[in-house]
Amino acid sequence: MRPEGEKRDRHIPLMVGGDVFAALSVVLYQDLDRTGEYLKTWRTDFSVYSALDNNPLLRLEYRADMHTEPISHWQFHAERGAFTHLLTHAQAHGRVKNPHSLASLHLPTGGERFRPSLEDLIEFLIRDCGVDSVPGWEDAVREGREVWRRRQLRAAGRDLQAEAAEVLEQHGWEVHPPRDPDLQEWLTPYRRW
Numbered sequence: 001m002r003p004e005g006e007k008r009d010r011h012i013p014l015m016v017g018g019d020v021f022a023a024l025s026v027v028l029y030q031d032l033d034r035t036g037e038y039l040k041t042w043r044t045d046f047s048v049y050s051a052l053d054n055n056p057l058l059r060l061e062y063r064a065d066m067h068t069e070p071i072s073h074w075q076f077h078a079e080r081g082a083f084t085h086l087l088t089h090a091q092a093h094g095r096v097k098n099p100h101s102l103a104s105l106h107l108p109t110g111g112e113r114f115r116p117s118l119e120d121l122i123e124f125l126i127r128d129c130g131v132d133s134v135p136g137w138e139d140a141v142r143e144g145r146e147v148w149r150r151r152q153l154r155a156a157g158r159d160l161q162a163e164a165a166e167v168l169e170q171h172g173w174e175v176h177p178p179r180d181p182d183l184q185e186w187l188t189p190y191r192r193w
Helices: 081-092 117-129 137-159 161-170
Strands: 011-016 017-030 040-052 056-063 072-076
Touching: 017 117, 040 117, 117 137, 137 161
Parallel strands: none
Antiparallel strands: 011 017, 017 040, 040 056, 056 072
């Protein structure tokens, strides 16, 4: 685990037609989860930077310790007059601090358990932004996304064991509680913004 103040970015070049137009930065911080048994990602910083000025274009961030913004969110570093107009009026009523920067907005993405994966960002960059790809990228992205979502499903099953058992029983499974049931639900990931 790298200390908070120490950050080393390695940018992956993003090309269109063989020319570099942007770069992808992927930073993950991991530690053991609340049980001390499973590895947990407690912070991710996925950023796309412009090759023109090295400023961010967009960021997909997750912070397990977030308190005021959504725990998982997109931030877009772009401007749109109509959106700024709305935010300026909201500022006049004391509801918004920085109306001239869409990058200050945090668009929620499903919280700790249901946030987008790196594969979602990669597919977005290829399909919607036209970034170059290599043959077989779709299969690699699909497989990686499936691994990510299965891992999140397992974590959700550990969090909400009684609900997982109920769903399995509804589908014909025979589920027996442990001899010493300690079925404490872990609701934090499902209540936080």
